[in-house]
Amino acid sequence: MRARGWKWVVWGLVLACYVVPYGLLSGVQVWYGSFLFWGLVGVAVIVCNVMMTRDFHDGPEA
Numbered sequence: 194m195r196a197r198g199w200k201w202v203v204w205g206l207v208l209a210c211y212v213v214p215y216g217l218l219s220g221v222q223v224w225y226g227s228f229l230f231w232g233l234v235g236v237a238v239i240v241c242n243v244m245m246t247r248d249f250h251d252g253p254e255a
Contacts, residue, residue, distance in 0.1 A: 196246075199241050199242075199244050202241050203238055206237055210234055213227075214226075214230060214231070
């Protein structure tokens with residue numbers, strides 16, 4: 194997938210960070226329900242950023 198595609202995946206994860214804890218998990222009274230979700234999404238965003246930037250380089254190879 195190209196960097197443009199990964200960008201939309203990251204935006205989808207950011208949107209999910211609002212919708213899931215405040216919507217789907219709103220009935221969960223303990224704090225670690227949302228914290229676990231946000232932690233897992235944070236790892237997913239890091240993986241997406243690695244996938245987006247894996248083809249970056251400083252310039253022409255010598």
